[in-house]
Amino acid sequence: MRLIGDKGMRWILLGVALSAIASLLTIALFIFHEGLPFILRVGPREFLLSSEWDPQSGHFGIYPMIVASLWVTLGGMLVGAPLGIAGAIFLNEFCPRPLTRIIKPTIELLAGIPSVVFGFIGVMVLAPVIRQYLGGPGLSVLAASIVLGIMILPTIMSISTDALAAVPNSFREGAMALGATRWQSVHMVVLKAARTGIVASVILGMGRAVGETMAVIMVAGNAVKVPHSPLDSARTLTANIALEMGYATGQHRQALFATGVVLFVVIMALNTVASLAARRRAGAA
């Protein structure tokens, strides 16, 4: 240990820490280097707003995929956010301690299930039920939304629980001293105090939903068209890249990288918003 010394160790650790940032930069640089020239050549308008995607005949419009990604993510939020937040409130405010000790690890276990498994259950159970009772092909925006909602549940729930737990007990005691019932103190005081943390949890969940690929490919049906109803099949940005990557050469390959650029920008924006929200919370506390 004398060989390296205190100072040397610091430099080594700095190098290791920088390598993480370097890999992020390399990835970003690579994606933009491969994708951006293509977007500029085809024209951002054509690429982002045309709904004609036919690589074989040189049509590259990802508008249907952008819309599909938004729909599927929004759907996932509609399923996952209320469940996750309600679950967090119950766990933190109403649940008896011994029960919490069983429920919380179980929910966190959900985060460890591989996405292929979620996709598989979606294909085998969810899609046939949707097809039978609601119509359409079954593999649809709705199926993808439900699967994504369940997948992001642990993220939203655990971060929201932390946000709620960070609210000082004096807030609850103060509310009760003023004559509020338990529920009143929760929704009028505690939720307001934990608001930014809950928002951050939802945005992080959203980031995961936008980026999810495998499960979505399996349950969304991947049709290249703008979905008009939740029962329509749709292809997300991530699915578009993963489905065609194996075959793509030349322009087609660049178009997929360009799809990656769009996805990268969307996810970066979401993460920035989430970290801003989290920082405001830290500032307020």
Place this chain on the structure above:
Amino acid sequence: MFRSAIRSGCLAAAASLAALGLAGCGKARESVTVAGSTAFQPFAEKLAEQYMADHADASITVQGGGSAVGVQSALSGAAQIGMADLVSLPPEAKALTAVAVARDGIALVVNPRNPVSDLTTDQVRGIFNGQITSWKDLGGEDHAITVVSREAGSGTRSSFEDILTGVKLTKEAIVQDSNGTIRETVANDASAIGYLSHGLISGKVKAVTVDGNPCTTEAIMARKYALVRPIYLLTKGAPAGAAKGFIDYILSQAGQDLIRKDGLIPAR
């Protein structure tokens, strides 16, 4: 301090890499890499196993990746032999030597509950173009047709569209990325129609006859069934060495019998 630590680390890494390289090169076996078509991949693996059992000096590695990868890696030299299952090879493949080693039928499959069991090529074209949208128009029940297709770039899809000619896939089509998932989707959806490699038909789906001809080995051998694609092995220049040996083995009686036994149609 920091510099020297890094430098010694690099040296150690370089030394270990060199050691690995030496160990790898130690054996005097001639190695051949075969890459490409996922439809032919399982057959190539079996053939390679047989070939290596007879030729102890050859080492054959089989990789998938799809027909486009087969063409690309044969061109770039990443693989000595590329596999492609395309009706019309892309223009860049002109520089390669192509040998047809087998043929594969593309079966049209529907759900077993679907009463429709014969389609004409015109009807198939209409379904995949999106002009025919209900099974009622084809003598079936009054259900909307769920068209299931492969992704753009797939060898099966481009062969299918090349043979039918004039197909511009309907935007309503559901896209699945392998023969297996196509089969599952069709098996689960009573109003679905899809296409897949003829060797992969199972009891879960029903293959329909096209223009009255069933998708069977006999009908394909008799050249009656229309939807058939060749499987090519591609080499840069004429095949030589172990690559030539392997291709010759595939074309031999023993190799062709093995291909036939597992559900493909031999080339000769």
